[in-house]
Amino acid sequence: MPISTEAAAVHDAATPIDLHADTPKLMSRGYDLALRHATAWPLSSYGGHIDLPRMREGNLAAQFFGMWTFPLPERGCARDIHRQLDALERTAAAVPDQLALATSADEVRGALAQKKRVGLRGIEGAHALEGDLENLEAFARRGVRYLGLLHFSSSGVGFPAKGWGRDDAKGLTSFGCEVVDASARLGVIVDLAHVNRKGFFDAVARKPGPLIVSHTGVLGAHAHWRNIDDEQIRAVADSGGVVGIIFAPRFLGGHLEAVVDHLLHVVKVAGDGAVALGSDWDGFVKPCDGLADAAQLPNLTEALLRRNMTPEAIHKLLGGNVLRVLEMAPPRVAVDPPRSSAQA
Numbered sequence: 529m530p531i532s533t534e535a536a537a538v539h540d541a542a543t544p545i546d547l548h549a550d551t552p553k554l555m556s557r558g559y560d561l562a563l564r565h566a567t568a569w570p571l572s573s574y575g576g577h578i579d580l581p582r583m584r585e586g587n588l589a590a591q592f593f594g595m596w597t598f599p600l601p602e603r604g605c606a607r608d609i610h611r612q613l614d615a616l617e618r619t620a621a622a623v624p625d626q627l628a629l630a631t632s633a634d635e636v637r638g639a640l641a642q643k644k645r646v647g648l649r650g651i652e653g654a655h656a657l658e659g660d661l662e663n664l665e666a667f668a669r670r671g672v673r674y675l676g677l678l679h680f681s682s683s684g685v686g687f688p689a690k691g692w693g694r695d696d697a698k699g700l701t702s703f704g705c706e707v708v709d710a711s712a713r714l715g716v717i718v719d720l721a722h723v724n725r726k727g728f729f730d731a732v733a734r735k736p737g738p739l740i741v742s743h744t745g746v747l748g749a750h751a752h753w754r755n756i757d758d759e760q761i762r763a764v765a766d767s768g769g770v771v772g773i774i775f776a777p778r779f780l781g782g783h784l785e786a787v788v789d790h791l792l793h794v795v796k797v798a799g800d801g802a803v804a805l806g807s808d809w810d811g812f813v814k815p816c817d818g819l820a821d822a823a824q825l826p827n828l829t830e831a832l833l834r835r836n837m838t839p840e841a842i843h844k845l846l847g848g849n850v851l852r853v854l855e856m857a858p859p860r861v862a863v864d865p866p867r868s869s870a871q872a
């Protein structure tokens with residue numbers, strides 16, 4: 529359904545940056561980000577939500593691509609992450625006029641000035657380090673900007689909010705604490721999505737710089753184990769970071785209006801500087817009606833205007849806040865040029 533002229537103007541003037549989509553795993557298996565994909569039911573419920581044509585259509589300026597791996601066994605996970613990084617680099621090399629990979633806020637702005645879409649890189653689940661901090665440094669040198677400590681299983685790092693090996697009484701392991709400290713040293717932003725509450729606050733206490741929760745709902749808007757509470761929201765905001773709201777109805781308790789409810793709850797608790805987008809598109813979680821793919825993002829701007837959010841606050845929420853976090857947490861290692869093997 530077309531949106532109002534006013535909403536279109538507000539949306540077109542924004543620089544939307546989404547904190548989490550799981551697309552690289554699909555890309556490493558042949559999904560071509562440069563082509564427009566049909567959104568036929570039912571497979572589209574779980575993946576195929578993002579490509580460059582639909583990013584342009586929905587004015588999604590930049591996407592953090594989350595790389596994830598099956599945790600059992602850990603051995604081989606680092607190599608799988610490198611394969612996903614290769615897939616992103618291959619795509620950027622194939623359509624350099626359409627997609628640029630970036631690591632800093634300046635690089636994001638530079639690519640946008642050239643009318644390109646921007647790819648940023650994050651990792652979901654520090655089991656992918658295979659217990660070795662050298663892998664983290666290697667990922668940072670390949671442009672990875674955030675590290676999610678946990679995914680859906682326990683690991684040498686800590687324990688998930690839910691999933692295999694859950695243990696709510698235990699926080700981060702000593703290696704998990706080392707990972708947080710090393711992330712700060714390398715300029716890799718720590719992502720607290722999926723971490724259990726105790727581990728969450730263990731990471732907060734180490735003060736690694738601005739923290740993010742790349743994709744989550746909030747308990748103040750809907751009771752669900754996957755969602756974080758107000759104290760967690762405040763801790764992220766106090767660090768200078770942002771909470772990215774997921775677009776998955778199973779965690780939000782509803783569709784487009786529920787996304788707005790969760791976004792507004794973060795604003796109420798911690799201000800309009802603490803909130804961001806964290807779609808979880810391509811994450812094998814059915815997205816909300818009205819936000820089923822990147823092309824539908826303008827619907828969110830219209831829904832926010834209807835709920836009396838100002839255009840200035842909407843621009844912060846859509847992407848300005850994430851740019852601020854990138855500025856606060858610049859990469860602290862030199863990023864290598866793309867691997868030549870990525871061109872193969």
Ligand SMILES: [Zn+2]
Binds near residue numbers: 721743808
């Ligand atoms: Zn996730």
